Amino acid sequence: MQAVTDSHRSTDNSRDCWPLLLLMNLWCYSLLLLWTLCGILVFPFAFAVCLLFTRRSADRLVRWFIWLYGRGWMLLMRPFVQFRREQLEQIEVGKPYLFVINHLSFFDTYCMAMLPVHDVTFAVRSWPFRMFWYSGFMRLARYLDVEGSSWDETLSNCRCAFVAGGTVLFFPEGHRSRDGQLQRFYSGGFKAAISTGVPLVPLCIDGTDRLLPPGRKLLRPCRITLRALPPIDTSAFDSADGHLRLRKLVKEQMGVALAEIRGEIN
Amino acid sequence: MTEQDVIELIDASLAEEFELDRADMTPEANIYADLGLDSLDTVDMVIVLEGAFDFKIREEEAIRAIRTLGDIHRFVYAKVVENS
Numbered sequence: 001m002q003a004v005t006d007s008h009r010s011t012d013n014s015r016d017c018w019p020l021l022l023l024m025n026l027w028c029y030s031l032l033l034l035w036t037l038c039g040i041l042v043f044p045f046a047f048a049v050c051l052l053f054t055r056r057s058a059d060r061l062v063r064w065f066i067w068l069y070g071r072g073w074m075l076l077m078r079p080f081v082q083f084r085r086e087q088l089e090q091i092e093v094g095k096p097y098l099f100v101i102n103h104l105s106f107f108d109t110y111c112m113a114m115l116p117v118h119d120v121t122f123a124v125r126s127w128p129f130r131m132f133w134y135s136g137f138m139r140l141a142r143y144l145d146v147e148g149s150s151w152d153e154t155l156s157n158c159r160c161a162f163v164a165g166g167t168v169l170f171f172p173e174g175h176r177s178r179d180g181q182l183q184r185f186y187s188g189g190f191k192a193a194i195s196t197g198v199p200l201v202p203l204c205i206d207g208t209d210r211l212l213p214p215g216r217k218l219l220r221p222c223r224i225t226l227r228a229l230p231p232i233d234t235s236a237f238d239s240a241d242g243h244l245r246l247r248k249l250v251k252e253q254m255g256v257a258l259a260e261i262r263g264e265i266n
Numbered sequence: 267m268t269e270q271d272v273i274e275l276i277d278a279s280l281a282e283e284f285e286l287d288r289a290d291m292t293p294e295a296n297i298y299a300d301l302g303l304d305s306l307d308t309v310d311m312v313i314v315l316e317g318a319f320d321f322k323i324r325e326e327e328a329i330r331a332i333r334t335l336g337d338i339h340r341f342v343y344a345k346v347v348e349n350s
Contacts, residue, residue: 151306184285187306241313244283 016220024080025219031076036133039069043137060164062141063119070113080219081211085114086227086261090201093117096162097201097231098193099169100185102254103176105208112169114226119166123154123189125174144168146188158192168192169203172247176214182258185251190243199231202250204257225261229253267350272319272343277335279318280311293336301335308332315342321349 043065050061074083091097093116101108112120123144129135144157158168170189177183193200207224237246259265267275277291286301297303303311312324315338323329323345332338 184302186304187310188304191306241317244310244313 020080021218021220024221028077028080028219032073035069035072035076039065039072040133057164059140059142060119060166062137063121063166066137066141067113067115067118067120070110073110074113077211080221082223083111083114084223084225086225088114088116088226088228090228090230091116094165096165096198097167098158098162098189098196098198099167099201099203100172100189100250101169101203101205102182102258103171103173104180104205105176105212105214107208107212108171108176108205111205111208111224111226114224117167119161119164121157121161121166121168123158123168123170123192146170151188154188155192155195159196162196162198172250177209178214180209182251182255185247187243187247190237190246190250193234194237194242194246197235200234200246200250201231202229202254202257203227204229204254204261206258206261227257227261229257267346269339269343272346273339275318276315276338276342279314280335280338283310283314291335293334293339295335296333297335297338298333311338319346321345 047058047061047065050056051058054061056064074081097117099115099120109122112122121141121143122138123146124138126145126147129138129143129145129148142157142161144154146154149157161168168189170192172185172189173183174186175183190200204227205224207222210220210222211224212219232246232250234242234246237243256265277288280286281288281291284301284303284307290301295301297308297311308329312329316322316324319342323341326341326345328341332341
């Protein structure tokens with residue numbers, strides 16, 4: 001019944017006003033295209049200048065540009081989308097964290113510009129690397145292809161990111177949810193957090209499945225909420241089955257938090 | 267423990283750990299293509315089976331050859347018989 005309710009929540013467009021939808025889609029898609037093209041054209045020059053005059057490494061700089069691109073996307077979506085941050089003050093800027101987040105929509109990654117930290121290395125499957133207009137940036141930013149790399153490579157790249165004071169973000173479900181409910185969690189992110197000894201921060205996102213659910217192209221007005229749960233000290237999970245316990249704990253916490261955000265429980 | 271008991275315990279443990287649909291858990295099901303497990307999951311699978319049957323199998327070479335749920339059933343049942 002819950003799944004039916006949530007499926008209804010994400011696909012019901014009977015309340016939407018069609019002229020508004022038309023306006024939103026014309027506005028958002030055209031500006032997104034323009035913003036992306038501008039980004040692609042301006043990036044090489046801006047990147048070269050920043051590389052010369054700042055002391056940031058190239059990959060860190062690219063991640064900062066991607067975060068800025070996300071901020072720009074938020075700005076252009078703002079007439080139709082309300083962004084709400086909850087409890088993000090728990091995230092200390094400059095401290096290494098491993099984030100895990102539920103996955104509802106293509107635009108979840110854009111919403112990571114809501115985070116107070118801009119040095120976020122995404123750990124993703126292989127298919128996003130096949131989007132030719134993004135793949136070059138993803139490789140420059142040293143995003144992790146968890147499907148196309150060995151586990152040792154992934155772990156080593158996570159360590160590099162943390163040593164530099166950055167953060168790594170995993171989507172433990174691996175795919176976008178079709179009904180808004182949390183799907184099965186894979187272990188990679190939890191194992192990586194325990195192996196590298198960094199705190200794990202569960203993030204919960206809601207509303208992007210209304211903005212653009214999987215399989216749809218029509219954008220709809222919505223409110224997007226991003227909530228951070230308290231960081232979890234992973235040193236308490238350093239046993240053979242520690243990552244399994246951590247995974248279960250985090251999934252339980254995220255399930256409760258998402259139900260709260262959606263008003264299903266108080 | 268009968269072979270059926272072993273199969274039931276394996277299926278129940280894996281279904282709970284990996285949130286698998288019992289209807290998909292046929293002996294012919296490929297653990298990667300049909301059940302959606304990945305390489306890290308196979309390590310977890312060993313931990314889960316060790317916990318469920320109270321034996322150690324992580325050093326066993328035969329685990330690497332496992333492809334289907336039926337392979338797991340046969341492998342674990344053989345270990346249970348060997349240990350009893």
